[in-house]
Amino acid sequence: MxxxxxxxxxxxxxxxxxxxxxxxxxxxxxxxxxxxxxxxxxxxTPEHISQAAIAAIHAGHTKYTAVAGIPALREAVVEKFRRDNSLNFTPEQITVGCGAKQLLFNALVASLDEGDEVVFPTPCWVSYPEIIKLAGGVPIAVETRVDNGFIMQPSDLRAAITPRTKWLMLNSPSNPTGAVYSRENLEGVAAVLRDFPRVWVLADDIYEHLIYGDAEFCTMAEVAPDLASRTLTVNGTSKSCAMTGWRVGYAGGPLELIKAMNTVQGQSTSHTSSISQHAAVEALNGDQGxxxxxxxxxxxxxxxxxxxxxxxxxxxxxxxxxxxxxxxxxxxxxxxxxxxxxxxxxxxxxxxxxxxxxxxxxxxxxxxxxxxxxxxxxxxxxxxxxxxxxxxxxxxxxxxxxxxxx
The missing domain is CATH 3.90.1150.10 (Aspartate Aminotransferase, domain 1)
Structure with missing residues (x-):
């Protein structure tokens, strides 16, 4: 057509x-x-989260909200990042979207010019290369191997970076492999990125709480604080809180990028459901058992x-x-x-x-x-x-x- x-x-x-x-x-x-x-x-979905949504309906919280999310939710996200990841943000550095997927899209649309490259390890989530293309970028796959646990090697990352590279997208734990980047793994990646100050990091942490055995969850801005000024940390309630249909994702990062992402979202979906946002406040602040x-x-x-x-x-x-x-x-x-x-x-x-x-x-x-x-x-x-x-x-x-x- x-x-x-x-x-x-x-x-x-x-x-x-x-x-x-x-x-x-x-x-x-x-x-x-x-x-x-x-x-x-x-x-x-845990009952206390669902009850918070019902209470929000009865309280009349059914109107438009700020594009970036209600203040209570952004404050809850600030506390979550501090509590779980030792990351310090202000509420203005937080944005909430219709799932983590929308925030990945917003970030790339807000930052990519035609021909800019985005590097990511494969196997990767099916949407990564397609979102990159929709945003006008060029997906650059870095192949990982079974024998190293599907963990991207620093030398392979270095070889993939060019003058057009703008982002590294890193999903840990990984969909589809379940690979978890250890602190040592992330330190190796960070060492490479220090040589390329133009390259930003998009940390997709949506499976953060689903870690097994002796594996430890780490995220890039925590492991390498010197890279925090060019790192966007994305997470959400879908996987760990069984809230897939509620569509609540959140991200924390540099203020300039967050503002740009809010501009993109403000001209597309506006905000995610007001009721879902109130439920997410309870998901982050309430009983985590x-x-x-x-x-x-x-x-x-x-x-x-x-x-x-x-x-x-x-x-x-x-x-x-x-x-x-x-x-x-x-x-x-x-x-x-x-x-x-x-x-x-x-x-x-x-x-x-x-x-x-x-x-x-x-x-x-x-x-x-x-x-x-x-x-x-x-x-x-x-x-x-x-x-x-x-x-x-x-x-x-x-x-x-x-x-x-x-």
Whole structure:
């Protein structure tokens, strides 16, 4: 269509959304599908948070708010950053958006000129390269490897930076791998960035509280305070508070950037829901005990999925340190034939085969710029996870090697 912009033509739809939508469509047709394609906790929003929203409605807090968010929420975010991350902001340095995703978009739209480059490690969240393109930038992927835990190496970052580089986007814990950047890892990244004062850091900390075992959460502005003046720290309530549908993200950073982000938001969505903002105040200021309950449940589910997946011949995965995803290598599956005689040529083929044969929705690794993998979200019940892994194993057992293959 002539009406569509050239910029949009380069942007791909989200594969996580696409696979989840397909699963919903098949369910509507009466097919049994276990959806493990979407990063959404299956827990209900904690009751005290929901009650705060109901109270806000009864109190009449249903009007427009400031674009950057209500004062009580920005003050709660200031306290959260101080309490959890040893970061010191003023309320004016805080902005609230319709989820962390909007804040990433606002930051890039506010700061990128055509052709500016944004560096990020892969595998990456499916939206990173597409948001960068929409903002007029050029996505620059830095490949990580299984053998180093999907952690970006400082030498690889250095090699990727050019005079056009404006941002490094860093998601830890990572979607889709669950990789967690240690203090030492971040110090190595910071050492590189000190040689490139023009490059800013976008720290995507949305999975901050979902850390397991001995892993420690750190964020760049905390580890390298000298980089705080060019770091935007983004977080939200979706994952750790089971508030995905409430759409509340928040960010803290240099005042000039925050003001620019508010300008972008003021000309797009304005503010996020007033009721959601009041709920988020309670999520940040109220009882935090639910976070440990969620984390303990996720860790148990993680261990279950890792064990079951590694029992399936042809699939393999390491134990992730954070988030709620398992990133599964399926390279050995590529080239095998389905019972219908179709060759599995790509991870997308494999994902579609699992949807059709096993009734399980997963996301192909290619959507995260990492061919030869699939991602499973373990933010579902143990029963669903057990049934899904059993069905995947049965579906894989039906695949046959091509004649002459090793």
């Amino acid at each position: 002539d009406i569509l912009s050239a910029k949009l033509s380069a942007v791909k739809p989200s594969q996580t959304k696409a696979m989840t939508a397909l699963a919903a469509e098949l369910k509507a047709q009466g097919k049994s599908i276990i959806t493990l394609s979407q990063g959404e906790p299956d827990f209900a 639910f976070i440990k309950e969620f984390r303990d449940a996720f860790e148990k589910r993680r261990d279950l999925v890792v064990e079951l997946v590694n029992e399936i011949p042809g699939l393999s995965c390491d134990t992730p340190n954070g988030a709620f995803y398992v990133f599964i290598g399926c390279q050995e599956i590529i080239g095998r034939k389905t019972p219908a005689g179709k060759t599995i040529k790509t991870d997308m083929d494999f994902a579609m085969y699992l949807m059709e044969e096993a009734g399980v929705a997963v996301v192909p690794g290619s959507g995260f710029l990492a061919d030869g993998f699939i991602r499973i979200s373990y933010a579902s019940s143990e029963d669903d996870l057990k049934n899904a892994c059993t069905a995947i194993g049965a579906a894989v057992s039906k695949l046959t090697r091509a004649q002459g293959a090793a």
